[in-house]
Amino acid sequence: VTTLTLANPQATHTSGVALAELLEPNDVVLLTGDLGAGKTTFAKGIAEGLEVAGTVTSPTFNILLAYPGRLTLNHFDLYRLERPADLDDIDYWGVLGSGGVSVVEWGDKFTEALPDDYLLLSFELDDGIQRRVRVDWAGIRGESLAARWVEAIARRSDVRIEEGS
Numbered sequence: 344v345t346t347l348t349l350a351n352p353q354a355t356h357t358s359g360v361a362l363a364e365l366l367e368p369n370d371v372v373l374l375t376g377d378l379g380a381g382k383t384t385f386a387k388g389i390a391e392g393l394e395v396a397g398t399v400t401s402p403t404f405n406i407l408l409a410y411p412g413r414l415t416l417n418h419f420d421l422y423r424l425e426r427p428a429d430l431d432d433i434d435y436w437g438v439l440g441s442g443g444v445s446v447v448e449w450g451d452k453f454t455e456a457l458p459d460d461y462l463l464l465s466f467e468l469d470d471g472i473q474r475r476v477r478v479d480w481a482g483i484r485g486e487s488l489a490a491r492w493v494e495a496i497a498r499r500s501d502v503r504i505e506e507g508s
């Protein structure tokens with residue numbers, strides 16, 4: 344397991360930009376963590392890296408907001424959904440496979456309804472003001488994205504990396 348420490352909001356944002364540069368059609372990035380942990384900050388960095396024009400806002404009340412960019416950004420927030428079946432109502436699986444990139448806040452909410460390949464970033468409020476991010480994945484694509492993303496941000500002075508067991 345890899346855990347990152349992000350020193351400030353800019354580190355969170357820039358790490359999102361760096362991830363976006365690696366993203367390809369149908370990639371899925373699940374974000375989890377308490378309110379205020381940094382999920383939307385990170386998603387905004389991804390949007391910038393995908394060359395999305397305009398402002399990306401939190402999709403909490405809309406569940407899904409989609410933006411054109413180098414690849415279409417599908418920005419989900421599953422916070423308000425109650426059951427896995429709700430995913431079918433919003434055509435979750437259809438959107439995930441529609442050729443864009445999907446970033447899903449509270450994306451591990453339904454453990455019985457995870458995609459085959461994903462990168463899962465769990466944001467935690469640290470003791471101090473910084474944030475910690477645990478890096479998990481599933482599938483070959485998820486593993487490759489995780490490795491390449493960590494490598495891409497490893498040398499930044501505002502990112503610290505711990506490799507655990």
Ligand SMILES: Nc1ncnc2c1ncn2[C@@H]1O[C@H](COP(=O)(O)OP(=O)(O)O)[C@@H](O)[C@H]1O
Pocket residue numbers: 349350351352353354355376377378379380381382383384385466472473474
């Ligand atoms: N690495 C960080 N260190 C300190 N503060 C951060 C960090 N990343 C984000 N923040 C700040 O945390 C606050 C909440 O972030 P936000 O992205 O809205 O969280 P979430 O979407 O998880 O609720 C914002 O003020 C943001 O600037």
Ligand SMILES: [Mg+2]
Pocket residue numbers: 382383401448
């Ligand atoms: Mg948010």
